[in-house]
Structure formats: structure tokens, C-alpha cells
Amino acid sequence: MERLLEENSMRPEAARARLGSRNAPQWLVLVGFVLGLIVGLVYAYQINPVEWKDALPIDLRQDYKEQWVLMAARAYAIEQNSELALERMRSFSKEEAADLLNRLYLNAATETDREQLRQFGALFGIDVGTATQLPEGETAPPTPPAEQPEEGGGSLFGTLLRLCLVGVVALLVAVGALQFWTNRRRKAGELFEPGARREPSLDLSVEPEAEGAFGGYEEPLPETGPMPAVSEKSIGRFTTRYEYGNDNFDMSFSIQLPDNTYLGECGVGVGEILLDQPHQHVGAFEVWLFDKDDIQTVTKLIVSEALADNPDAVAALSERGEIIVAREGETFELETASLRVRARIRSLKYGDNPSLEPNSYFERLEVELEPFQKAGGGGIEY
Template identity: 30%
Template sequence: MNGLTTNRHWLTLLTVFIAGLLVGLFVLGWGLFPVKWTNANLRDLREGALNNYLSAVADSFAANGDLGLAQTRLNEWKPDEAGVLLDRLAARYQAENRGRQAQTVQALVAAIRAAPAAAPTKQVTPTASPAQGSIESNSSLITLLVLLLGVAIIGAGLGLLAWWIVSRRRPTPVLEANLPPEEPLPVMDMRPATPLAYDAVDETDDDFTDDFVDDAGEEIGAYPQAAPAANAATGYRPAPPPPGSDIPIPPTAAPSPPAARSEPQPAGSILVPGKKLAEFEATYHRGDTDYDEAFVVEGDAGAGYRGECGMGIAAALDRESTQATALEVWLFDKSDIRTVTTVLASQYAQQTPALQARLADKGDNLLAALNQVFTIEAKTLILEGEITDFAYHVGDGVEPNSVFERVAIHLTVYAVEA
């Protein structure tokens, strides 16, 4: 609905993506499904395992004297490289006072250096060529890269899923600039007209008026005695006395106000609030720059999702400030194409033309006040809001009645029945 809310959605999306990537890399890649190495080359062995292998080859040579078999078992190294490794192992055994094992290794070194380069072997064992070792090394690297790529894809999928969920929680408002203005329904005034008061007609016989009598003896033109004018709820004022008379003018009583009467509903309206669906409490506190509350409206058992409602920041005090000077309460009906909004503006926002221009296209504009009651109507839902707690912020050099300190609104959602 505003820039603060959009920034919050992007921040949420980025946070969920990074969290998904870390979970996929460390928890899945290293914890639950770690990489397992099999059929590693002798060159890839760590030092302790390599020394054990060389010592086992030396012990085998000392037992059977088969130099060809020993050379086959050391064919991943050149004779000079194998001699260096064996000399290093013999020196280590000497330092550790393991003389017998040192002599065994030295005997194997001497035999390898004294033997010709291509010594016959009793047992032919297929060995891996350098190209094959390179292929195996590349295969291991490819496997690791594929695993990392899979973890990245899983993290991206989790991030997209979170973005989809967040976008569903706040429906995109539909621009109403091209929609024709709604004309109010005609209202028929059914109130009874105010009764008129008539002066009493004196039908008594006097010197100035004679009653007419018909053949049956009934008077013609006689009017019934009317109620005294003083008892009628009208603005009747008695005639003033003639000039020069000493008769005082009696005081005139103020007319009593007409009795209160309820306004009739529009004759063409057929939508009336029906069953109460949900009640929510939305509260804003100053300093919450990303304030945006949304609530899901559920129908009766089995009816499922009906829509959403909520409250967010409609406008800040200025472009550099993050303090709210106007809030917006909105209602989304899944069967409608619009998100209907009512703006609750501060007294400062109501009196500032620039802020009024910014809030003009957001919806109905009301002055926020304690116990203020308003309604928002959609196609099948009606939202009734009541401000239950309200206060302006005082201090910090801001204009009086311009920044909300806190605003609490009780939201009630009704179903609309035809």
C-alpha cells in the first residue's frame, strides 16, 4: 500500500533467501547429506594413512622378497618419488626408536634403487593411468559443484515460496482512476410534514358575525374548536397591542425543538450487515517505521478464505520523517476486484494542502479522534472500525496534532446478506 510496506516485503524476501541458502549448505550439505569420498587415489591420502600404506608394502617385501609386487603397489609414484617417501618414513621410524621397522623400509628403498626401471612382476594388476586419475579428480569436483548448485536451487525455491506467501497476504490495490464515480442512490423522504397550527375560530354569536342555519336547523360554516395556540409546538407569536396602548407585550416562549427521528435507509439499497465473521485489534505506536498489520478473514466452517483486512501507514509527516501523520484501514474481498481503503488523518494532515493531495487518491478521508466509528463496504464484506485508544505525540519540535503517538482500532468484519 506504501513505500515502507514494499521495502519491508523485499527485506523479508532477501532474509528468507539467505536463510534458505545457509540451511541448504550447512544443514543439508554438510550435516544430513555430507560428501562421502570413495576409491580415492594414493596421492590423496593424508600423511598418517600414506605412512601406514608404505609400511605395509615394506613389510610385504620383507616377508616374500617380491620386488615386482612392491613396485606394482608403488606405481603411482616414480621410483625417485617413492624413494623420497620411503626415506622420510625410515627417518621418522629412527626418530621414534622403531629400528626394526626402519630397517625394513630401508631394505625396500635399497631394492627399488638397485633394481632396473621395469622390473618383472608376478602378478599383473591393472593400474589407473594419469589420465584416468585426472578424470576421477574432475569427477569428484563436478560432484561437489553439482551438490552446491542443488543447494542454491533449493534456497532460491524457498525464497520464491516465501515471496509468494508474502505477496498473497497483501493484495495489490486496483487503480480506480478510470472507474466512473459512484452516484448516490436517491433517498425518499418519508417524514410526515409538520402539522400546522390554526387560530381558534370564535363561532359565538356577537354583533359582527351571524351563523347561517340550513332548513334542518344545523349551522353552516361552523368550525370545531381548535386547541389553544399556546399548546402547539409552533413559532406562533401573538399580535402586538395597538399603538399608544399600555398593555405590556407578553414574553414569547422559544419554540421547542422537533422530536428526534431516525433517518430512513436508501430505498435502493438491499445490502445489510449479516453474520459477524471476525474481530481484530490493530494498534500503531510511534516509531514503528514498517508498521503494517494484516488479518485473514475466514468464513463459516467449510467456507474457507473470505478476504483480509488491516491497517498501515498512509503518509509520514514529511519525506525525511518516518512518523505517521495518517493511517489507512483497508478491506479486501476475494470476490471483489478492489481493495477499499479509509484514511484516518491527523488534524495537521487535514489542514495541510500538500498532505491532502497525497491522500486524496487513497480513499475516504476522516479526521482521527477517540471513539470515532467508520465503516468500509466491499462486495460481500463490511468492516466496522472504532478507535478505542488515541493520542498525539507532543514534543521533539513537531507541529501540534501532527504525529500519532498511538492509535488502537477495534475491527469487526460482517458478512453481507442480500
């Protein structure tokens, strides 16, 4: 008997240790992600960079576009092939072709080039050179020269420097994402931190009224003889807190026995949004319970006082579950085949928006969820 009690008393600590050990691979995933990103960048930029082929003239850089148009104009002056000239300029709109021809006209070195450009523009109905004449003594700004790559080791050094900077940024983003993900899991009650207080919390303490019970376990009964009925046991307690501005609020909790036996999930999420600017004005919340041994998810809705007085809104929301009018201290239950959750509204505060009715949306809502396993339910039978 003493040995059994000792084993039961050690189960919460063993559960914490097992859950804590699950976090170790996260850093391996982070390191693998960063290394994979760096190797991918090196391969993409140094070993096998992308080579662009068969690009359209419209996709070229500005100076190359001008060279293309100038060569097309010179070719047309020699060949006088209008169909080929139209094909060469097909990817340009008339406005862009006019802009390129006028730029080339202003920067033309000889009168012959200007004449060729005027004839080429006339083919497309563009009057080149008339609307862009500069005052005497002024010249058009030259087209910026094409950028030349650095020579020697400067190019390699610059590439390596850029890769290092990209790697550092990627590492910071990965660390931030990992921290965000970890915080969400803690808020959802999926991580234990031994010796630290967390909210919402899973209560693994001894039930005061249950003598010889550790985290919902009773002292094992002899295997011989009939098993007497035992009352339901609380296997956790969760607290959800919503505040205005927490858009897309959704909190869920795994219902597990101290030996990690999974029974189901419960949670609270946004049920009805009255206004979405500048933040969500929530008029109803869904409280739900999922039982792995049942075929459906049970849902009830906590609605504001103003929404509860609207018959059309109540009729629409009632199709999704029972309506509970939000009042401090209000208690209700959700029940499935092997689980029961007692929900209690601990506190609430309505927001004040002149465009909405009074007491129509929540500025703050705090709900406590306490799941119970029914006698003979899934997991360990009592």
C-alpha cells in the first residue's frame, strides 16, 4: 500500500518531466532551419544561380530597353520592314514606346539618329521630338550607365557579407517565431514549468476532500469483488482572459490525466463580431468541449445583454448552441459521453462605443473552466 501511494505521489512530477523533455527538439529544429536556409542561399546565389532567358523587351532594365528601341529603329531604317518592326515593339504600350523614343531623341548624337527615330515613331503614330524640345543651351539628362559588378575579391566578400546578414536576420526571425509559439503553448496550458506559476494553469494539486488522491487518482482498489461507483473527479482548472484589442481570440486546453492520458479538449473563442474597426467588437463567445469518446463537440454561447435582447440575433446564435447571458458569477455546464466541464464567468466589463448599443460588446471577459471525468469514462477507470 505504501509503495502504491508513493508511486501515485510521483506521477505529477513525472508528467512534468516528460512534458518538459518535449521542448528539447525545438532547438534542433531551429538550428536545422538556419543551417538549411544558409545552405540554400549559398546554393542559389553562388553554386547554381538563376539564369534568365528569353525575357521580353518590356522586362529589361531601363537602359537596355532604350538600346533595344534604338537598334529596332536603326534596323527599320535599313530594312523598311514594318511587320518586323511592329513585332519587335509588341510588348511595349504606346505610352512607354513614346517615352523611350523621346528620351532617345533628346540624347541622340547625330541628326541621322534623330531622323531614324522620327520615322520609327511615325510607324506607331507617335510624333517624336515635338513635345520634348528643350530650350536652347539645355541638354537632357543622360541615361544612367549600367551597374558594373565589382572585380576580384570584393564581389566574393560582399556576397559573403550579405549572406551573413541574411543568416542573422533569419536567426532572429526564427527565435522570435519560436518564442511566440512557446508563449502560445504556455497560454494554452500545454507546457509545465516546474516551480513557476502560470496562467491559465492545470491544477495537479491534491483535492482537499479526496483523501488519498493525487491529481485525480484514488487509491487503487482490490481487483477482486465488484467495483463500487465513485463520484466524478476534477482533473484540471483553466482560466481564460479576453481583453478588447485581442483580435481573433481563441484559447484551447488539452484535458489530460496526470499520466498524460488524453481525454479531450475544451476552450473559449470568438463567437460573434459586431464591428471590426479598429478592433473586433465581440458580442458573443463560444465555450466548447470535445470528448475523444464522443462523436460531437458540445458548444454554448456567452452573449452580451444587448445581443440577448435581440430576438433575431438569439435565433441565429441558438442554432450553434445554448445561449448563456453574460453575468458575473454565472455558472453553466457542458457534458459529453465521458466528460463534464463546469464553466463560470468570473468577471466581465462591457465596452462603450457610440455606434453600438450599450452593453453590446465585451471589453473584458474572464471565464474559468473545470473539467471532470465521469465515472467509467475514457482513460483510467475508477
